[in-house]
Amino acid sequence: MSIFKKIVTYRPSFTVRILTGLISMLILLSVCTFIGLADRTRLNVRATEFDARSIEAGAKVYFDQCARCHGPNGEGVEGLGPALASEQFVGRIELVRDDMQMQSIKVVQPSERIKQIGWSGTLEDYIIAVTEAGIPIKTSNVWDVTHPTFSERLGGPLRGDQIRNVASFIVNYGLNPLPNDQALLPPAPGEGMAPRPTPVPLTAEQEAGKQVYLAKGCAACHAIRGVGAQGALGPNLTRIGSVAEERIASESYKTNLKDQPPATTAAEYIRQSILHPNAYIVAQCPQGPCQAGLMPQNYEQQLTPEELNNLVDYLSSLK
Ligand code: HEC
Numbered sequence: 142m143s144i145f146k147k148i149v150t151y152r153p154s155f156t157v158r159i160l161t162g163l164i165s166m167l168i169l170l171s172v173c174t175f176i177g178l179a180d181r182t183r184l185n186v187r188a189t190e191f192d193a194r195s196i197e198a199g200a201k202v203y204f205d206q207c208a209r210c211h212g213p214n215g216e217g218v219e220g221l222g223p224a225l226a227s228e229q230f231v232g233r234i235e236l237v238r239d240d241m242q243m244q245s246i247k248v249v250q251p252s253e254r255i256k257q258i259g260w261s262g263t264l265e266d267y268i269i270a271v272t273e274a275g276i277p278i279k280t281s282n283v284w285d286v287t288h289p290t291f292s293e294r295l296g297g298p299l300r301g302d303q304i305r306n307v308a309s310f311i312v313n314y315g316l317n318p319l320p321n322d323q324a325l326l327p328p329a330p331g332e333g334m335a336p337r338p339t340p341v342p343l344t345a346e347q348e349a350g351k352q353v354y355l356a357k358g359c360a361a362c363h364a365i366r367g368v369g370a371q372g373a374l375g376p377n378l379t380r381i382g383s384v385a386e387e388r389i390a391s392e393s394y395k396t397n398l399k400d401q402p403p404a405t406t407a408a409e410y411i412r413q414s415i416l417h418p419n420a421y422i423v424a425q426c427p428q429g430p431c432q433a434g435l436m437p438q439n440y441e442q443q444l445t446p447e448e449l450n451n452l453v454d455y456l457s458s459l460k
């Protein structure tokens with residue numbers, strides 16, 4: 142029998158036939174996956190083409206919709222939202238020109254955060270996914286709020302193109318990210334679920350001051366973590382007891398204070414901020430630079446001396 146005939150009439154055993162079938166399947170599958178992946182990478186490159194106009198439009202969406210929880214500079218706001226401009230979140234990118242003279246984004250250092258949470262797509266896809274559909278349950282008790290859904294499809298205020306623009310704007314922070322120690326980083330998955338430490342109970346006067354804060358409409362413009370309505374026109378007051386000390390020690394306070402004697406204690410600073418809001422204008426508010434003349438100027442008439450004392454006592458206790 143010639144070799145040729147042997148091959149033609151070869152009848153492999155059942156096991157061999159199954160094995161050969163399986164192996165060819167595997168080879169076919171890996172080829173498909175490889176082609177698929179190569180295609181994905183190509184798509185990603187196209188998706189991250191640098192588009193200055195979309196970034197500009199995204200900045201507006203960011204300040205309208207995201208800054209109150211993520212901070213005017215993407216630095217994060219305690220209790221309300223993590224940093225989105227941190228090196229941990231955006232990594233580092235560079236702009237490069239390809240052979241076609243198209244400007245595109247090159248990832249120099251990938252986002253650590255998406256690695257940490259096990260997201261396998263791009264950073265941009267992650268931002269789009271969270272913005273569209275929100276995060277329906279709090280991943281950690283360090284946040285007082287759950288993530289809003291922004292997609293029009295889900296009853297939110299933003300169209301698809303606006304969501305893609307705000308994602309480009311955030312990815313673009315990677316050109317000049319905030320150092321991690323200047324940003325409010327989110328807890329790693331599984332961290333921060335322990336119950337919060339019991340807050341130091343308020344004294345009767347401080348409790349009364351908290352009621353003044355709520356009754357006099359301060360919460361329409363300010364936010365205090367865990368306390369009622371969350372305004373976003375004035376600075377966040379969650380840590381105003383400590384912030385007040387930083388303010389009076391700052392150069393900006395010493396040079397810019399007008400018509401009032403400089404406060405020497407946190408309580409004096411807070412009292413001054415309430416009675417003479419325009420004496421010193423804080424630099425950063427959630428929607429950008431703070432506006433003079435926005436905070437009512439007549440609290441001296443609106444509050445009794447006792448209400449004012451209690452209010453100042455309450456705010457000074459927030460550290
Ligand atoms: C009401 C407050 C609030 C608003 C408004 C808000 N966010 Fe968030 N955002 C959060 C909180 C809280 C988290 C963390 C939630 C969690 O992990 O459970 C978060 C997380 C995120 C994350 C994931 C960050 C990470 O490190 O994993 C992205 C991306 C994000 N927000 C984008 C946006 C964008 C874009 C907007 C504006 C269109 C926006 N958010 C508006 C509160 C807010």
Ligand code: HEC
Binds near residue numbers: 381431437
């Ligand atoms: C209409 C909006 C509005 C209302 C209402 C309002 N504020 Fe303000 N507040 C602001 C703005 C804007 C600033 C920042 C500009 C400035 O420094 O005057 C500010 C600044 C402050 C500061 C200084 C914060 C800092 O970080 O240094 C304190 C304290 C403060 N407000 C307390 C109060 C209290 C207490 C009430 C209620 C009795 C109140 N505000 C009502 C808008 C408001």
